[in-house]
Amino acid sequence: MSRIVVDPITRIEGHLRIEAQVDGGKVRDAWSSTTMWRGIEEIIAGRDPRDAWFFAQRICGVCTTVHALASVRAVEDALGMEPPLNARLIRELIAAAQYVHDHVVHFYHLHALDWVDVTSALKGDPAKTSAVAMSLSNYPRSSATVFAGVKERLAAFVQRGRLGPFANAYWGHPAYQLSPEVNLLAVSHYLDALDFQRDFARVQAILGGKNPHPQTYVVGGTALPVDPKGEYALNDNGMEDIRQLLTKGLNFVQQAYIPDLVAIAKAYPEWTTIGGGLTNYMAFGDFTETPFKQGHPAAGGVLPGGLVRNRNLAAVQDVDPSKIAEYIKHSWFRYDGGEDKALRPFEGETHAHYTGPKPPFEYLDVNGKYTWLKAPRYDELAVEVGPLARMIVGYARGNTQIKASVDGALKELGAPVTALYSTLGRTLSRGLETEILAKHSLVLLDRLQANIRSGDLKTHDNRLWDPKTWPAHAQGVGFHEAPRGALSHWIVIEDQKVKNYQAVVPSTWNGSPRDAKGQRGAYEAALIGTPVAKPAQPLEILRTVHSFDPCMACAAHVLDADGNPVVEVKVQ
Numbered sequence: 001m002s003r004i005v006v007d008p009i010t011r012i013e014g015h016l017r018i019e020a021q022v023d024g025g026k027v028r029d030a031w032s033s034t035t036m037w038r039g040i041e042e043i044i045a046g047r048d049p050r051d052a053w054f055f056a057q058r059i060c061g062v063c064t065t066v067h068a069l070a071s072v073r074a075v076e077d078a079l080g081m082e083p084p085l086n087a088r089l090i091r092e093l094i095a096a097a098q099y100v101h102d103h104v105v106h107f108y109h110l111h112a113l114d115w116v117d118v119t120s121a122l123k124g125d126p127a128k129t130s131a132v133a134m135s136l137s138n139y140p141r142s143s144a145t146v147f148a149g150v151k152e153r154l155a156a157f158v159q160r161g162r163l164g165p166f167a168n169a170y171w172g173h174p175a176y177q178l179s180p181e182v183n184l185l186a187v188s189h190y191l192d193a194l195d196f197q198r199d200f201a202r203v204q205a206i207l208g209g210k211n212p213h214p215q216t217y218v219v220g221g222t223a224l225p226v227d228p229k230g231e232y233a234l235n236d237n238g239m240e241d242i243r244q245l246l247t248k249g250l251n252f253v254q255q256a257y258i259p260d261l262v263a264i265a266k267a268y269p270e271w272t273t274i275g276g277g278l279t280n281y282m283a284f285g286d287f288t289e290t291p292f293k294q295g296h297p298a299a300g301g302v303l304p305g306g307l308v309r310n311r312n313l314a315a316v317q318d319v320d321p322s323k324i325a326e327y328i329k330h331s332w333f334r335y336d337g338g339e340d341k342a343l344r345p346f347e348g349e350t351h352a353h354y355t356g357p358k359p360p361f362e363y364l365d366v367n368g369k370y371t372w373l374k375a376p377r378y379d380e381l382a383v384e385v386g387p388l389a390r391m392i393v394g395y396a397r398g399n400t401q402i403k404a405s406v407d408g409a410l411k412e413l414g415a416p417v418t419a420l421y422s423t424l425g426r427t428l429s430r431g432l433e434t435e436i437l438a439k440h441s442l443v444l445l446d447r448l449q450a451n452i453r454s455g456d457l458k459t460h461d462n463r464l465w466d467p468k469t470w471p472a473h474a475q476g477v478g479f480h481e482a483p484r485g486a487l488s489h490w491i492v493i494e495d496q497k498v499k500n501y502q503a504v505v506p507s508t509w510n511g512s513p514r515d516a517k518g519q520r521g522a523y524e525a526a527l528i529g530t531p532v533a534k535p536a537q538p539l540e541i542l543r544t545v546h547s548f549d550p551c552m553a554c555a556a557h558v559l560d561a562d563g564n565p566v567v568e569v570k571v572q
Contacts, residue, residue, distance in 0.1 A: 014552025030527035037372040066482035070489040078476025087221035096441035097203040108193035117176040124184030136259035221460030275423030275544040277526030281389035286481035316396035327375040330513035345490035348502035375512040385485030387430040
């Protein structure tokens with residue numbers, strides 16, 4: 001039996017350590033540890049609630065806007081504020097654009113190289129690659145000339161010894177199965193996606209004032225003025241720029257992302273039976289036609305909310321926020337009342353209490369505390385959140401768009417619906433919802449333009465802006481389906497100040513340690529049974545963990561004093 005330590009898991013946001021027990025070529029047990037803590041909750045405490053969103057979005061330097069949105073929704077819930085329609089549509093436009101941008105970046109730049117062997121691409125024939133590309137879609141950059149140029153560019157990287165993002169990988173690993181031509185195709189689109197995501201980020205820059213860390217959020221609406229003819233407002237010209245960017249995003253998703261995803265999935269059919277993990281799935285729901293129901297998840301909407309227990313698609317349930325609580329039995333925190341109980345977020349405590357060994361250390365104390373993540377549970381259940389959960393909940397809800405997308409993809413792959421419960425199913429779900437949200441973003445823009453042209457230019461409700469109108473005590477929760485999953489911000493306001501603030505984020509749900517009952521979190525559960533061909537090169541572990549798109553903190557790389565990536569894989 002081997003003990004594998006991968007620290008850090010690279011190509012994610014933040015610091016994640018995975019330890020796995022491998023026996024007979026498969027993972028028999030696993031532990032997930034987040035090794036960095038920032039304490040944003042304590043930074044927000046005592047401040048003006050109207051400023052909370054500005055600090056909360058600094059939880060992450062990648063998914064900034066999702067925390068801003070959940071934060072303003074929490075304060076609005078507490079104070080009974082309802083933002084005007086224009087503000088809701090602008091917020092949802094930013095959120096939809098975040099989905100497209102984030103998921104494209106994840107697939108190509110954080111996850112694709114788990115399936116794509118870059119060195120094999122050097123053997124690809126450009127003409128044959130062009131034929132493959134044209135058989136998949138009408139993506140314009142599919143000529144033999146384009147692929148020949150990519151091959152030359154890649155060869156130049158290798159000859160100079162400056163591999164950049166292609167360095168320190170497990171090239172030549174036996175788990176890679178794509179042909180040289182499909183590898184060359186994927187590398188070409190990897191490079192195209194770098195240009196795409198840079199340009200597409202302008203949507204958030206226009207609507208948010210800047211990207212990352214947009215500036216136009218405000219409790220009660222948005223600070224972005226709207227006026228079809230206004231020079232210093234979101235006008236017709238600005239909305240036309242946004243339309244062109246959103247259309248470009250939809251085209252890239254349909255012509256490159258989805259075809260690449262299907263091509264990769266067809267080459268790895270065994271991965272539709274690996275990495276399923278937990279059997280409970282939860283989504284808060286989002287992108288509703290009507291105002292977000294304050295303090296409650298949304299059962300309807302483009303992304304429906306709900307809970308599916310034990311993969312029973314015939315019995316989806318509504319989500320009850322009162323059933324959410326967090327354990328710290330195996331977390332580097334302490335609760336004043338003891339470590340075996342779970343606290344609801346409104347009563348949550350954030351007392352850092354590191355009891356682990358002094359770094360560097362060989363192994364985690366997996367029988368004690370071993371991570372900076374708490375263990376959120378819903379009704380005492382460990383649940384998975386994120387794209388897979390959203391597709392499963394939406395499918396169970398009978399959402400026509402989700403059912404059509406899922407059924408169409410499964411038919412293309414010749415796979416049953418149970419194939420979703422896997423590493424590849426998780427990756428496929430992310431792509432499907434990217435297309436759904438890329439289409440919906442244009443619907444949102446149509447609604448915004450129509451409302452503005454009707455004469456409604458209101459973007460903020462300031463009726464409860466004055467703290468003197470607030471009750472002495474108020475509490476609220478802001479829900480949002482962030483790209484990585486169910487996000488909630490919980491706030492308690494007393495005497496016009498933040499008394500308590502708790503953020504329960506998607507990667508906390510999925511990356512959590514065991515709870516007081518010994519239930520694994522989603523990462524840990526999904527790794528059980530994962531094959532490992534070469535323990536010193538645990539590519540298969542990366543595939544399953546990366547399929548969740550972990551986001552542990554703002555950082556993306558760990559460097560040594562000479563600026564070299566540090567990735568340690570120990571095998572005993």
